Amino acid sequence: WAVPSLGIKLDACTGRLNQTSVFVLREGVFYGQCSEICGVGHANMPIVVEAVSVNKYITWLSEKI
Numbered sequence: 001w002a003v004p005s006l007g008i009k010l011d012a013c014t015g016r017l018n019q020t021s022v023f024v025l026r027e028g029v030f031y032g033q034c035s036e037i038c039g040v041g042h043a044n045m046p047i048v049v050e051a052v053s054v055n056k057y058i059t060w061l062s063e064k065i
Contacts, residue, residue: 001047003032011036024051 002009010020024030032047052060 001032001045002035003030003047003049005030005032006049008032009035024049027051027053 001012006022006024008020008022010018012018028051030049030051032049034043034045034047038045
């Protein structure tokens with residue numbers, strides 16, 4: 001998958017966990033999509049990244065616990 005506006009592209013490996021991190025300087029919602037022709041569901045794999053402030057994240061996290 002890729003989120004071009006954040007400069008992120010990461011390939012998935014079947015049966016393995018894969019992760020990355022990014023430091024986003026501005027809050028917002030960033031959109032991407034699957035970046036490989038991977039099969040019949042390729043067009044149905046949108047990616048959304050919501051970047052929030054640390055305070056908003058901590059508040060959200062505390063509501064989940």
